[in-house]
Amino acid sequence: MSLEIVAARATDPGPRALVEASQGLMRAMFRPDQNHFLPIEALTAPDIRFLVARDEEALLGCGALHVKPGYGELKSVFVRDAARGRGVGAALISGLEAAARAEGLALLRLETADELAAACRLYERHGYARRGPFDAYAENGCSVFMEKRL
Helix, strand or coil: CCCEEEECCCCCHHHHHHHHHHHHHHHHHCCHHHCCCCCHHHHHCCCEEEEEEECCCCEEEEEEEEEECCEEEEEEEEECHHHCCCCHHHHHHHHHHHHHHHCCCCEEEEEEECCCHHHHHHHHHCCCEEECCCCCCCCCCCEEEEEEEC
16 A cells, blocks of 8 residues: 555545544544534644545545644544554654644644544554643543653
């Protein structure tokens, strides 16, 4: 599989379908107060770097970096079911980390959930460590907060 990580516009049809699939999964798994995804239109803001993973046939996943003062936050990292276990998530994380470095950021943070055990393991394999809530997040009984120094 030839995998490429490229910048994209979240509101274009292919990327939009990925984000909608991700958000649909989050809505099915968690209560509204436990969901912290950004609306699709917000993923086109000037402080967002949105990436997709693709092979020669299809878009396989997506992820975003929200550039904030002093750190970046990973958002909307998602891999299609059919592409899981093929290194797509790892490639997206690497691409988002490269985008953070290009922005001069030395710290990345994220919010995920214990129920997303595979995602937690993926982040831990890439050096992310659990921490308490950050920014406007609060403990909600399911969120997992992580960070990594680049």
